[in-house]
Amino acid sequence: MNESVGSRPVDLLNAAKGKTVLVELKNGHSLTGKLVAFDMHVNLTLEDTEEKKDDQTLRKLGSIFVRGDMIILISPTV
Amino acid sequence: MNESVGSRPVDLLNAAKGKTVLVELKNGHSLTGKLVAFDMHVNLTLEDTEEKKDDQTLRKLGSIFVRGDMIILISPTV
Amino acid sequence: MNESVGSRPVDLLNAAKGKTVLVELKNGHSLTGKLVAFDMHVNLTLEDTEEKKDDQTLRKLGSIFVRGDMIILISPTV
Amino acid sequence: MNESVGSRPVDLLNAAKGKTVLVELKNGHSLTGKLVAFDMHVNLTLEDTEEKKDDQTLRKLGSIFVRGDMIILISPTV
Amino acid sequence: MNESVGSRPVDLLNAAKGKTVLVELKNGHSLTGKLVAFDMHVNLTLEDTEEKKDDQTLRKLGSIFVRGDMIILISPTV
Amino acid sequence: MNESVGSRPVDLLNAAKGKTVLVELKNGHSLTGKLVAFDMHVNLTLEDTEEKKDDQTLRKLGSIFVRGDMIILISPTV
Amino acid sequence: MNESVGSRPVDLLNAAKGKTVLVELKNGHSLTGKLVAFDMHVNLTLEDTEEKKDDQTLRKLGSIFVRGDMIILISPTV
Numbered sequence: 001m002n003e004s005v006g007s008r009p010v011d012l013l014n015a016a017k018g019k020t021v022l023v024e025l026k027n028g029h030s031l032t033g034k035l036v037a038f039d040m041h042v043n044l045t046l047e048d049t050e051e052k053k054d055d056q057t058l059r060k061l062g063s064i065f066v067r068g069d070m071i072i073l074i075s076p077t078v
Numbered sequence: 079m080n081e082s083v084g085s086r087p088v089d090l091l092n093a094a095k096g097k098t099v100l101v102e103l104k105n106g107h108s109l110t111g112k113l114v115a116f117d118m119h120v121n122l123t124l125e126d127t128e129e130k131k132d133d134q135t136l137r138k139l140g141s142i143f144v145r146g147d148m149i150i151l152i153s154p155t156v
Numbered sequence: 157m158n159e160s161v162g163s164r165p166v167d168l169l170n171a172a173k174g175k176t177v178l179v180e181l182k183n184g185h186s187l188t189g190k191l192v193a194f195d196m197h198v199n200l201t202l203e204d205t206e207e208k209k210d211d212q213t214l215r216k217l218g219s220i221f222v223r224g225d226m227i228i229l230i231s232p233t234v
Numbered sequence: 235m236n237e238s239v240g241s242r243p244v245d246l247l248n249a250a251k252g253k254t255v256l257v258e259l260k261n262g263h264s265l266t267g268k269l270v271a272f273d274m275h276v277n278l279t280l281e282d283t284e285e286k287k288d289d290q291t292l293r294k295l296g297s298i299f300v301r302g303d304m305i306i307l308i309s310p311t312v
Numbered sequence: 313m314n315e316s317v318g319s320r321p322v323d324l325l326n327a328a329k330g331k332t333v334l335v336e337l338k339n340g341h342s343l344t345g346k347l348v349a350f351d352m353h354v355n356l357t358l359e360d361t362e363e364k365k366d367d368q369t370l371r372k373l374g375s376i377f378v379r380g381d382m383i384i385l386i387s388p389t390v
Numbered sequence: 391m392n393e394s395v396g397s398r399p400v401d402l403l404n405a406a407k408g409k410t411v412l413v414e415l416k417n418g419h420s421l422t423g424k425l426v427a428f429d430m431h432v433n434l435t436l437e438d439t440e441e442k443k444d445d446q447t448l449r450k451l452g453s454i455f456v457r458g459d460m461i462i463l464i465s466p467t468v
Numbered sequence: 469m470n471e472s473v474g475s476r477p478v479d480l481l482n483a484a485k486g487k488t489v490l491v492e493l494k495n496g497h498s499l500t501g502k503l504v505a506f507d508m509h510v511n512l513t514l515e516d517t518e519e520k521k522d523d524q525t526l527r528k529l530g531s532i533f534v535r536g537d538m539i540i541l542i543s544p545t546v
Contacts, residue, residue, distance in 0.1 A: 007095075007114065009121040012143050017475075022139075026105070026148075027494070027540065036475065042121075042145060043477040043510075049543075061490075062545030065480050067510060070494075070540045072105065072148045075127075077140030085173075085192065087199040090221050100217075104183070104226075120199075120223060150183065150226050153205075155218030163251075163270065165277040168299050178295075182261070182304075198277075198301060228261065228304050231283075233296030241329075241348065243355040246377050256373075260339070260382075276355075276379060306339065306382050309361075311374030319407075319426065321433040324455050334451075338417070338460075354433075354457060384417065384460050387439075389452030397485075397504065399511040402533050412529075416495070416538075432511075432535060462495065462538050465517075467530030 013038050016076035024072040029053050042068030094154035102150040107131050120146030169194050172232035180228040185209050198224030250310035258306040263287050276302030328388035336384040341365050354380030406466035414462040419443050432458030484544035492540040497521050510536030
């Protein structure tokens with residue numbers, strides 16, 4: 001695929017490292033936390049994570065590993 | 079597969095870079111935003127994104143990373 | 157697999173390029189439009205697309221990219 | 235896997251080329267038509283296809299491409 | 313993975329060739345028939361097949377090709 | 391991934407060979423039987439298998455092949 | 469993908485070995501147990517495992533193998 005250099009989807013994730021992101025999951029829940037790392041499967045680690053549903057905090061989860069195949073979208077602009 | 083040069087599905091996505099696209103998701107929601115980048119899994123990054131359901135804006139999401147396996151279709155002709 | 161030359165499923169798609177096709181999707185919707193291109197994942201681009209459900213037109217979508225993993229069947233004989 | 239030569243599942247499909255087959259789909263519909271071609275993903279092309287549900291013909295589809303991942307089973311003995 | 317020689321799951325399927333097997337499918341149906349062949353995706357061909365639901369025969373299907381990804385389990389000890 | 395030698399998930403399965411295991415399936419059923427073999431897809435063969443739902447035995451299945459993609463978890467400590 | 473060395477999602481799992489973790493599963497159940505091992509598919513082995521739903525213990529499972537494709541998230545900070 002003909003993307004120009006410097007214009008890949010992972011650029012957004014690299015720029016978001018160390019910042020708070022919103023992660024929408026396929027089970028209808030969402031997570032907010034600081035993005036620590038990601039890999040080629042979009043597996044993530046987050047810190048200071050909160051799990052939410054319909055904008056209500058369900059619980060605090062601290063540091064977590066999230067499987068990439070559960071993720072719909074990631075937004076660094078919370 | 080015998081596609082002629084210049085006739086691949088990604089041509090449409092390359093031509094849509096920098097333009098507003100509609101993205102239909104498998105969870106029944108849709109996204110509109112400016113297409114910034116995509117990769118071979120059809121993972122996308124969008125800017126100035128709005129999430130909608132049944133033509134009603136649910137929220138504004140700014141810049142986002144969307145996992146390709148959640149996408150039904152992408153239309154640059156909004 | 158022992159298919160003879162000239163007898164592959166993609167032959168039907170190659171012959172349908174530039175013609176109107178019906179695309180049945182896994183979400184119960186269907187698309188009709190002119191087949192522009194396809195790739196090895198059966199990702200498609202269509203032009204002059206209409207999205208339908210139960211034979212009723214839901215909306216016109218113009219040019220679109222369709223993810224192959226959402227497709228049930230493609231019929232060039234509309 | 236230790237199959238002997240001449241004893242592979244695709245042998246049945248090769249023998250069925252040019253004959254009418256029944257194709258059960260994961261959405262509860264079935265297709266009957268003449269098997270024209272198949273590939274390693276069990277993508278199929280059929281001719282003179284009829285789509286059925288609970289033994290009732292829903293519509294005639296002519297020549298179609300069917301994505302292999304929608305298929306439950308194929309029976310040449312209709 | 314450290315399986316010893318002669319102790320692989322496919323050994324059971326090889327030993328079952330030519331015998332009647334029960335095949336449980338992910339759609340809640342089951343098949344009984346003579347196992348003719350299988351491949352590395354656990355695609356199967358069966359002969360003299362009967363399709364059942366809740367121990368009731370739905371229909372006789374003769375020779376069929378079954379896609380491996382629809383299979384829950386295979387039991388040669390019917 | 392940086393696992394130390396001798397600390398892999400399959401070690402548990404290797405140690406369980408010849409012993410009775412509980413296998414939870416994605417369709418809500420569970421199986422108990424003697425683990426005979428497994429492969430890299432976590433396909434299993436079991437002997438003297440019982441299929442259960444909510445702790446009630448549904449039926450005895452003898453020797454079976456189980457597709458790995460239907461498995462949630464395997465517990466050798468029944 | 470441009471992750472710096474020492475900043476990969478699996479670092480969190482490596483650091484959690486020998487500690488109690490919470491594992492959320494796609495079927496709505498959760499597991500708590502001591503993380504013994506994991507592999508590149510995020511298949512896990514846990515010891516002293518409890519299976520829970522809505523914070524209620526359903527049963528104790530001892531040592532188990534968990535298939536990675538059933539996992540939503542893993543939290544070492546229970």
